[in-house]
Amino acid sequence: MAVTLRDVAERAQVSVRTVSNVVSGYEHVSPQMRERVNRAIRDMDYRPNQVARTLRTGRTGMLALVVPEIDVPYFSELAREVIEAASEVGYRVMIDQTGHDHDRERELLLGNDRSMLFDGMLFSPLVTKSELLDMHGATPERPLVLLGEHEFDGRYDHVAIDNVQAARDAVGHLVALGRTRIAAIGTQPLEEYATPLQRTAGYERALADAGLDRDPRHSTPAAHYSREDGYAAMRRLLESTPRPDAVFCYSDLLAVGAVRAVFDAGLRVPQDVAVVGVDDIAEGRYSRPSLTTVSLDAPLIAREAVRLLTRRIEHPEAAAEEVVAPHRLIVRESTGG
Amino acid sequence: MAVTLRDVAERAQVSVRTVSNVVSGYEHVSPQMRERVNRAIRDMDYRPNQVARTLRTGRTGMLALVVPEIDVPYFSELAREVIEAASEVGYRVMIDQTGHDHDRERELLLGNDRSMLFDGMLFSPLVTKSELLDMHGATPERPLVLLGEHEFDGRYDHVAIDNVQAARDAVGHLVALGRTRIAAIGTQPLEEYATPLQRTAGYERALADAGLDRDPRHSTPAAHYSREDGYAAMRRLLESTPRPDAVFCYSDLLAVGAVRAVFDAGLRVPQDVAVVGVDDIAEGRYSRPSLTTVSLDAPLIAREAVRLLTRRIEHPEAAAEEVVAPHRLIVRESTGG
DNA sequence: TTGTATGCGTTATCAT
DNA sequence: ATGATAACGCATACAA
Numbered sequence: 001m002a003v004t005l006r007d008v009a010e011r012a013q014v015s016v017r018t019v020s021n022v023v024s025g026y027e028h029v030s031p032q033m034r035e036r037v038n039r040a041i042r043d044m045d046y047r048p049n050q051v052a053r054t055l056r057t058g059r060t061g062m063l064a065l066v067v068p069e070i071d072v073p074y075f076s077e078l079a080r081e082v083i084e085a086a087s088e089v090g091y092r093v094m095i096d097q098t099g100h101d102h103d104r105e106r107e108l109l110l111g112n113d114r115s116m117l118f119d120g121m122l123f124s125p126l127v128t129k130s131e132l133l134d135m136h137g138a139t140p141e142r143p144l145v146l147l148g149e150h151e152f153d154g155r156y157d158h159v160a161i162d163n164v165q166a167a168r169d170a171v172g173h174l175v176a177l178g179r180t181r182i183a184a185i186g187t188q189p190l191e192e193y194a195t196p197l198q199r200t201a202g203y204e205r206a207l208a209d210a211g212l213d214r215d216p217r218h219s220t221p222a223a224h225y226s227r228e229d230g231y232a233a234m235r236r237l238l239e240s241t242p243r244p245d246a247v248f249c250y251s252d253l254l255a256v257g258a259v260r261a262v263f264d265a266g267l268r269v270p271q272d273v274a275v276v277g278v279d280d281i282a283e284g285r286y287s288r289p290s291l292t293t294v295s296l297d298a299p300l301i302a303r304e305a306v307r308l309l310t311r312r313i314e315h316p317e318a319a320a321e322e323v324v325a326p327h328r329l330i331v332r333e334s335t336g337g
Numbered sequence: 338m339a340v341t342l343r344d345v346a347e348r349a350q351v352s353v354r355t356v357s358n359v360v361s362g363y364e365h366v367s368p369q370m371r372e373r374v375n376r377a378i379r380d381m382d383y384r385p386n387q388v389a390r391t392l393r394t395g396r397t398g399m400l401a402l403v404v405p406e407i408d409v410p411y412f413s414e415l416a417r418e419v420i421e422a423a424s425e426v427g428y429r430v431m432i433d434q435t436g437h438d439h440d441r442e443r444e445l446l447l448g449n450d451r452s453m454l455f456d457g458m459l460f461s462p463l464v465t466k467s468e469l470l471d472m473h474g475a476t477p478e479r480p481l482v483l484l485g486e487h488e489f490d491g492r493y494d495h496v497a498i499d500n501v502q503a504a505r506d507a508v509g510h511l512v513a514l515g516r517t518r519i520a521a522i523g524t525q526p527l528e529e530y531a532t533p534l535q536r537t538a539g540y541e542r543a544l545a546d547a548g549l550d551r552d553p554r555h556s557t558p559a560a561h562y563s564r565e566d567g568y569a570a571m572r573r574l575l576e577s578t579p580r581p582d583a584v585f586c587y588s589d590l591l592a593v594g595a596v597r598a599v600f601d602a603g604l605r606v607p608q609d610v611a612v613v614g615v616d617d618i619a620e621g622r623y624s625r626p627s628l629t630t631v632s633l634d635a636p637l638i639a640r641e642a643v644r645l646l647t648r649r650i651e652h653p654e655a656a657a658e659e660v661v662a663p664h665r666l667i668v669r670e671s672t673g674g
Numbered sequence: 675t676t677g678t679a680t681g682c683g684t685t686a687t688c689a690t
Numbered sequence: 691a692t693g694a695t696a697a698c699g700c701a702t703a704c705a706a
Contacts, residue, residue: 004683015693020685028691050454051397052683054388055698060454062431069417071619076413080406083434094399094431097420117387117397117454227623260623282408286564286597288625341699352677357701365675389699392682677706683698690693 003046012040023048054117063309064118066096066108068125072225072253073281074298075124078147081302082122089310094118098125100224111142120309124148143312145305149194157308158322159301163195166294166327167202168209170276171248173292173329175210177336179246179274182207183218185233185258186225186250199250199278218244222254230257238265238273245273246335252277252284252293259287259334270336280330289333301325340383349377360385391454400646401455403433403445405462409562409590410618411635412461415484418639419459426647431455435462437561446481453479457646461485480649482642486531494645495659496638500532503631503664504539505546507613508585510629510666512547514673516583516611519544520555522570522595523562523587536587536615555581559591567594575602575610582610583672589614589621589630596624596671607673617667626670638662 005023009016014037021029022037029037040046054060065082067075083093094117098104105125120143145157174182184203188196200219207214217240222229230249234257237244249255255277262273269275269289277284277293284291304323312318342360346353351374358366359374366374377383391397402419404412420430431454435441442462457480482494511519521540525533537556544551554577559566567586571594574581586592592614599610606612606626614621614630621628641660649655 002683005685006683016684017686017694018692021692024685030691033691047453049392049683051388051391052698053685054454055386055392055683055700056685058698060388062454070407070420071410071413071417073408073410073413076408076410076416079413079432080408080434083407083432087434092431092433094429095416095420096429097417097424111384116384117391117399227619231623256620256623260625263625282564283593283620286568286593288597288600339699342701343699353700354677354702355675358676361701367675370675386699389682390701392684392699393701395682675706678704680701680703682700685696685698687696688694690691 002049003044004049005046008037008040008044008046011044012037059313060117060119061091062094062118063091063306064094064096064108064121066098066105066121066123066125068098068100070095070097073283074251074253074279074296077281078124078298078302081299082306085303085306089306091119091306091310109144116142119143120145120313122147122305122309143309143316145309145312147301147305151194154320157312157320159305159308160322160324161296161301161327162324163198164202164205166278166296167199167248167250168206169327169329170278170294171203171206172209173331173335174246174248174274174276175206175212177246177274180212181215181218181242181244182212182246182248183215183220183237183244184248184250185220185222185230185237185254187219187221189221189223196250203248215240222250225251225253227253227257227260230254231261232257234258234261235265238262238267243273247273247275249275249277252279252281252291255291255293255334256283256287259289259291269334274335276335284332292332292335293330294327295330296327297325339386340381341386342383345374345377345381345383348381349374396650397454397456398428399431399455400428400643401431401433401445401458403435403442403458403460403462405435405437407432407434410620411588411590411616411633414618415461415635415639418636419643422640422643426643428456428643428647456480456650457482459484459642459646480646480653482646482649484638484642488531491657494649494657496642496645497659497661498633498638498664499661500535501539501542503615503633504536504585504587505543506664506666507615507631508540508543509546510668510672511583511585511611511613512543512549514583514611517549518552518555518579518581519549519583519585520552520557520574520581521585521587522557522559522567522574522591524556524558526558526560533587540585552577559587562588562590564590564594564597567591568598569594571595571598572602575599575604580610584610584612586612586614589616589618589628592628592630592671593620593624596626596628606671611672613672621669629669629672630667631664632667633664634662 005016005019009019019037086093122145124147147159187200220233222233255275259269262269277291280293280295342353342356346356356374423430459482461484484496524537557570559570592612596606596612599606617630617632
């Protein structure tokens with residue numbers, strides 16, 4: 001079957017210890033030994049068995065990235081960066097999808113899952129209950145880094161976004177444009193998720209700052225941050241009186257759907273309704289109109305997340321760290337660029 | 338540290354063998370034994386060590402999905418389906434990106450990679466040289482299923498697309514619309530990749546069928562199937578005389594870029610230039626205009642691929658199988674729906 | 675039906 | 691600097 005250390009040792013007439021030393025790049029090996037072993041390795045096409053190595057060392061060299069749905073552009077773009085960043089420090093990435101299933105999220109968080117062959121987990125919840133985290137217990141059994149949330153409690157490493165400020169920036173931009181009937185798409189029916197709550201808070205704060213009234217009918221829920229839900233939400237908004245003249249969407253995907261709904265209703269973006277999203281996905285740069293958005297800097301989030309996670313893997317006892325990723329408004333055609 | 342079989346056995350006053358039997362769901366265990374063991378398992382919160390299990394059985398329960406870039410919608414949509422299909426049969430999925438790096442592709446194909454802790458590999462090359470496969474040798478060392486290509490040679494399991502026919506369908510549709518100057522975007526500068534060659538063949542065949550001349554300047558290369566390249570290619574096409582009145586793009590992403598270029602040039606889609614793509618990504622359903630495309634049925638491709646791969650894992654000696662996934666033209670606004 | 679013992683391929687400890 | 695050997699945690703052949 002497969003060539004083992006033992007086979008190589010036999011061939012090279014040395015002990016397995018020496019072969020292992022050569023393979024692992026151990027310092028104190030004489031050049032002639034190293035050469036002899038290396039030739040045997042080449043001759044026999046030996047490849048170390050990663051599983052055996054893992055059993056011995058406890059390290060798999062694998063990270064898990066947990067997202068709701070990998071085909072949501074924000075997550076696939078994040079995944080790309082995570083895989084690249086992980087690859088640079090010698091890790092590979094397994095991807096898990098939770099769908100919108102809380103049980104699945106909890107199962108993964110608790111480590112109840114059957115096969116945990118990864119050294120640590122990057123958890124990027126679309127929506128996360130604080131309760132969910134509490135169930136994980138005070139001491140995570142396995143290295144865990146949370147992505148995107150902004151409820152740092154000192155227990156978990158964290159790459160956060162300042163969702164409140166991001167929302168304020170987006171809505172502030174609409175205000176600066178002179179819009180007065182500014183709606184929101186993306187609140188959650190059950191108000192128990194951090195991200196939408198924070199974005200709603202920022203939205204309301206920006207309206208208050210501008211001295212604008214907040215029309216409750218202009219806060220529109222969207223269960224999934226999808227094009228479909230954005231479309232449906234916008235249709236509902238267009239039926240309300242007075243009709244909104246601007247919409248802050250909690251994700252670019254919602255915004256894409258909203259834009260389409262505006263045009264299908266015979267109106268125009270941005271003239272009749274200005275639209276701003278969040279995420280800065282590639283799709284929004286080529287759409288018509290191109291999408292004004294709050295850019296979240298996925299490459300930085302990914303890099304920091306991997307840094308935090310590998311650090312925790314190596315130093316399980318280190319104090320939890322929080323990194324707040326910067327964001328910035330990018331003005332494009334959907335708000336009249 | 339972690340609770341082991343041995344610990345559980347001690348606690349339950351039975352042998353490790355019995356505990357192992359209970360854990361693995363072995364038939365012949367007396368109810369009282371099973372109950373006793375299960376209680377100990379629950380009490381001690383025992384979880385089987387997947388790595389040790391793997392070392393023993395040779396199975397990791399993990400598949401690898403290799404794609405050029407996970408943030409290309411076609412691949413992220415495929416990945417979603419693959420992860421779901423794999424999950425249904427008890428596998429998890431690791432994702433590798435090759436970028437556009439041939440060495441990386443070859444490394445993965447040859448199994449030279451350092452850490453192969455997966456039972457099999459789904460390889461979805463954006464572009465694949467036949468040479469690349471030849472290097473893999475006649476007998477793949479590890480279960481491998483190829484996706485998307487259509488050069489079945491009986492050596493590898495294969496989920497293929499009839500690229501020639503898909504291209505003919507797309508171009509035939511443009512012909513039926515009465516377009517006569519039909520361009521193509523997506524040929525490869527180095528003509529050594531299967532997919533673009535096949536699509537080019539279908540394109541030329543469809544033109545010939547319609548008795549249309551083929552203007553060589555209307556076959557436009559695109560190194561990466563990206564929005565950017567589609568945009569750049571379309572700009573070049575719009576400068577040619579006579580200007581094309583339709584474009585067949587080898588991917589939806591190219592089409593998205595091409596559409597944008599048409600509008601940026603002050604022209605309209607579909608009136609001035611009709612555009613058709615391939616892949617049927619979600620983005621094309623909400624874009625303006627929505628995108629006419631050849632749908633590739635990613636869910637079916639994913640399901641079949643996982644079926645083929647798990648079959649090969651269980652029956653390494655089975656004859657290679659090829660599945661040709663169906664495709665169908667979906668007419669939308671970009672060709673005047 | 676259940677217990678005992680061996681080995682999967684590696685790393686690391688203890689020698690020398 | 692190198693060799694012999696004991697784990698790592700599990701599954702299973704063989705015994706009972």
